[in-house]
Structure formats: structure tokens, C-alpha cells
Amino acid sequence: MSMNELKSRVEGDQVLILERTFDAPRELVFEMFKEPEHLKHWWGPSGWDLPVCKIDFRPGGTWHFCMKCIDQNQGEYYGMESWGKVVYKDIIEPEMIRYTDYFSDADGTINETMPSSEITLEFVDLDGKTKLVNRAEYVSAEALNTVMDMGMLQGIAETWNRLEEHLNEVK
Template sequence: MSNNAIVSRVENDRVLVLERIFDAPRDLVFKMFQEAEHLKHWWGPKGWELPVCTVDFRPGGVWHYCMKCIDPNQGSFYGMESWGKGIYKDIVESEKIAYTDYFSDAEGNLNDSMPSTEITITFIDLDGKTKLVNHAEYVSAEALKTVMDMGMLQGITETWNRLEERLNEVK
């Protein structure tokens, strides 16, 4: 698997597993997920920014953010905002982050018309590199299909490409 390749597989019709190897130490990759200042530089697909990002990185804490399309070449997406809210469930320093991911509004109210996701991110040390495994469980196969149809796989690929760029800037 090359560093830029994401390996994806679906398990039980409602679990999406994504994996990628980053050429950076595990502690640094983990840090990219725990600090708003880092997330603002890479979270979201190409052409999107994070003008709002607050992180209370602890079990029970909340990560609330807004992704905004700033690329006029993205047509009807230009200027669009997409709000999200994560509620952390379990954190093991440099090893694992588990949270429930929701679509929300600017006030943090959950959007019940969109599927939530149970996310577990595992950080595996590979002698100075890091294998990132993102395990996303949905309530149903239909919920997984909804986010896949929204272009989630392309979005996460572009997001992780931006993470790679950020890692190269700070290491």
C-alpha cells in the first residue's frame, strides 16, 4: 500500500473501514486530531476551510466545526457551509479516539435527518510511520449508502491528502 492509497472495505453492510499509512510518527499524527489549530489546516476536502473549530478533547467533550467551500470552481458547493459535531467517548493517548459524529447546525443542535456515525480511529506505530484505521459504523446499510452517495469517500481521500501535507509542514 502506498502512502497516498486509502484501503477501504465495507463490513456487515453498515461498517466502513478506511486505512492509510502516513510517513510521520504516531504521536504527531494523533496530535493532528486533538488540537483545533491543526484541524483548521487539514480537515475537510480540497477547496474547503474550517472557519469554526472548537475542541474539548476529553471523553464527554465536544468537537464542533463548520466546513465552508471557498473554491468557486466547485459550482453550487461554493459558499456552502456544512456543520458537524463530534462527542468524544473514549480517548487513549496516541492510540485511539472514539466519538459519535453528527451533522449539526451552527448552534450545535443535531440534524436528525442525517445519519450519525460511531467512529473509532486507531493509530498504529510502524517504526516511525503511522497506520491510521478509521472504523465508521452506521445504524443501517441505507445510512452508509446516504453518506457514500454524498461523496464521502472522495472527501475523506482529499482530507487525508491534506493531513499528509500538514504533517509534512510540521514534522
């Protein structure tokens, strides 16, 4: 297994844990999740852009964003928009970010029909490299299955590939 391969496992039946190691210092990897000018380079799967990225990075603050498919080869997804809203709970720089992740609309209204999740991101310092651990807790196994069926694992794998590319450009 290469160092930067995405590892995933399910704990219980409603917690998804994702891990990947990045060849970049922890402060820099943390920065990628904090600054809009970084996020818009890598957040979202391949072929998706981040035209809207409004972030208030503090406990109680929110991040409202829009991912838009700009890849014509993605067929029916081309031109599609996916809106999300994050509400930050805890931030310990550069170690941890805890937030609730929601689907939303363009006005920032939370979509109650879609599963939300409680996310904890951990940034582990490994001698100049960084292990990123993403723990996503859903209300039920059914809610986790819903997002898995939407292709979330592939989406995160592609997103973290883009994160690695961006880190290589800026470090």
C-alpha cells in the same frame, strides 16, 4: 499501491473501514486530531476551509465545527457551509479516539434527519510511520449508502491528502 493510498472496505453492510499509512510518528498524527491549530489546516475536502473549530478534547467533550467551501471552481458548493458535531466517548493518547459523529447546525443542534456514525480511530505505530484506521459504524446499510452517495469516500481521500501535506510541513 503506494504506501499512502487510501484503502477502504465495508464489513457487514453498515461498517466502513478506511486505512492509510502516514510517514510521520504516531504522537504527531494523533496531535493532528486534537489541536484546533492543526485541524484547521487539513480537516475537510480540497477547497474547503474550517472557519469554526471549537474543541473540548476529552471523554464526554464535544467538537463543533463548520466546513466552508472557499473554492469558486466548485460551482454550487462555493460558499456552502457544512456543520458537524462530535461527542467524544473514549480517548487513549496516542492510540485511539472513539466518538459519535453527527451532522449539526451552527448552534450545535444535532440534525436527526442525517445519519450519525460511531467512529473509532486507531493510530498504529509502524517504526516511525503511522497507520491510521478509521472504523465508521452506521445504524443501517441505508445510512451508510446515504453518506457514500454524498461522496464521502472522495471527501475523506482528499481530507487525508491534506493531512499528509500538513504533516510534511510540520514534522
